[in-house]
Structure formats: structure tokens, C-alpha cells
Amino acid sequence: MDGLDAVRTPSSWVVVGLDNGGTCNNATVLDATGRYLVDRLVENPSRVQDGPESAVESLAQAFEDILELTRTPLSLVRAVGLDTPGPASADGVISSKGSTNFSQVSWHGFDIRGALEARLGLPVVYLNDANAAALFAHNRHFGTDSANRSSVAAIVGTGLGGGVVVDGKVVSGAAGMAGELGHVQIPLHGVLEDDQPLPLCNCGFTGDVESIASLTGIKKNLLPYWLPRFPDHPLAAEPIDRAAKLLRGYGEKEDPLALAVFGQQAKAIGSLFTIAANFTDPDAYFLGGGVVEAAPHFRQWFLNTVREHTQLRREQQAAAAFALVPDLDMAGARGAAVAALDSVAVV
Numbered sequence: 001m002d003g004l005d006a007v008r009t010p011s012s013w014v015v016v017g018l019d020n021g022g023t024c025n026n027a028t029v030l031d032a033t034g035r036y037l038v039d040r041l042v043e044n045p046s047r048v049q050d051g052p053e054s055a056v057e058s059l060a061q062a063f064e065d066i067l068e069l070t071r072t073p074l075s076l077v078r079a080v081g082l083d084t085p086g087p088a089s090a091d092g093v094i095s096s097k098g099s100t101n102f103s104q105v106s107w108h109g110f111d112i113r114g115a116l117e118a119r120l121g122l123p124v125v126y127l128n129d130a131n132a133a134a135l136f137a138h139n140r141h142f143g144t145d146s147a148n149r150s151s152v153a154a155i156v157g158t159g160l161g162g163g164v165v166v167d168g169k170v171v172s173g174a175a176g177m178a179g180e181l182g183h184v185q186i187p188l189h190g191v192l193e194d195d196q197p198l199p200l201c202n203c204g205f206t207g208d209v210e211s212i213a214s215l216t217g218i219k220k221n222l223l224p225y226w227l228p229r230f231p232d233h234p235l236a237a238e239p240i241d242r243a244a245k246l247l248r249g250y251g252e253k254e255d256p257l258a259l260a261v262f263g264q265q266a267k268a269i270g271s272l273f274t275i276a277a278n279f280t281d282p283d284a285y286f287l288g289g290g291v292v293e294a295a296p297h298f299r300q301w302f303l304n305t306v307r308e309h310t311q312l313r314r315e316q317q318a319a320a321a322f323a324l325v326p327d328l329d330m331a332g333a334r335g336a337a338v339a340a341l342d343s344v345a346v347v
């Protein structure tokens, strides 16, 4: 246990949040007063590679373990929030083509939300992991005023995930595909150099946000352009995968190559937020992902650069906030728990 407050016992009814990842599940408990009973990562193996049956059993195990850890009787649990990596429908049916984490044929079109609901005998609400992180950022930032506020979150990782929250609710869309911010195409003028090739995304689009603002974008599009312009750079001797991962460390040391690459990423996210400003005119723009774990001066520079390249009207500038998404490793489970709490509150 990490400290006296690491685990609490509930003082009211609760909801449980379960975050399903490629290797681990992370679990949390949120009580009706909005208090988390766990302030650290509580993980178990997710066994998604063993197929749906094992994975649902692992989620049930995570659920039982977190109740035991927090000394929460099962009778106090009103609902469960579950998040997984996408793509999946708004109701938690994994894409019929599978995905990186759910590659086995038995996963294709599998209703993970329904299966967990049947296994636990409790209502389960579903979000994709980026939407869960967006919802957590929103609730943490606005607290009791969450239901009256709107926000947009961009989470930079291997890809670019995100979420759109309006009046405290995640916008999921007709097919569950709203908030796929990585695949929004942006104006490239002012983002790319004049002689820079158009960046390609794995989704097939040219010049969308993920093709620039993601680890994949660094590897496939940005480093191949920038590295030959810095032939003596130590990263020029590294394989491209490794170079892409090491780049952030150079950014923290204000290395010109790294700043050129991350500067382009920040401009791309600024372009995305400019589009968001004209769509939902949110109260807050959140930025998350690996950059949040970087040295404070570097992440602040990155956030400032995003802000500089987000074109807001004067009224919007006065009304909107820019902030980093905190506690990213717990954001999925916590966001899923918030969604579960909201689902109970409206009943």
C-alpha cells in the first residue's frame, strides 16, 4: 500500500471502473459522492490474447479484487463502467475486423460489454479508452460543474485518440465513431515545410492529425523528412523505431531536430482545436499522452505551442482553458467509472 489514503472504504453506494488494455486491466471504485476509493493503479493481467472468454473472466477477477481491496460489499455496486481500446461500437461490440488488441477471430464482432454484464449480473456501460480519458479529464477539471461544460481532448500516443464532451456527456455518435480526432484532416499550410511530402495515415487518409501528431506519424512521416536535414544527429544512427521513441528525451534538452518535429505536432493539434472551436466551441481543450509525462518545461512548451496555433475568436480566448490531462495511467478506469456514475444518476 502506498500510503494511508491508498485505499478507502465506501460510505455510500458505488460504481466500479474497469480499464481493459493489451496486457493489463486497471480497476477503480468511485462512490456516489464522487470520491475515488483507490488512489493508485490496481492491475491484473487482461489475457486479451487468449480470446474473449479468458478476457471476460479476467475482467470479472479485476472487479472482485477491487471490491475486496476496498472492502466494498457487492450489494453496494450499482453499475460498472468498462473501457477498451477501439474500434468498437457505442455499445461495446468490437469491430467486425478486429483490432490491434483484439486480433483473434473470436473477438471480431464480440459484444464485450454484454458479455461482462451477463457475467457480473450488473449494468455495464461502455466507452472506448480515449473517450474514457477525455471524460475523466473533463470531470477532474470541472468537478461539480461538469454537466454544464464542454471540452475536447487529444491524447497523443502510438496513434492520436481523443474525445468530445458536450454538457458533461461523451459524444459517441450513431455508429460509436464520434471523437475520432486523429482522423480529422487539417489544413497543412503553416504546419508542413514547403518541400515536405504529404504525411500518410494508417487509415488511408492524407494529412490527418494522426499522420503528424502520433508516435506512428513521427516514425513514418516526420523523422524520415527531418533526419536527413540533421545528418550528424545521434538519432541518425539509430533504427527508426528506436529513434522515434528516443526523440522526446531530446526534446526535453531543446534539441533543434526534436523541437522541429514536436513543433509540427503541436501545430497539427492547434489546427485540430481550431476546427473544434468552430464545431462545439468548448470550454476547455485538453492534451494528454506521453508528452504529459515529459519534463515540466517541455510539456508546458508543447501546450503553449498548441495554444499559439489554435485560432480562437476574442470571445473564445476569454472563455476557454487549455490544460494537460493528469493521471493518464488511471484516466481510463476513472473515466469509465464516471460514465457508470452518470448512468446511475440519470435513472
Ligand SMILES: [Zn+2]
Pocket: 182, 183, 201, 202, 203, 204, 205, 208, 210, 211
Ligand atoms: Zn487517419
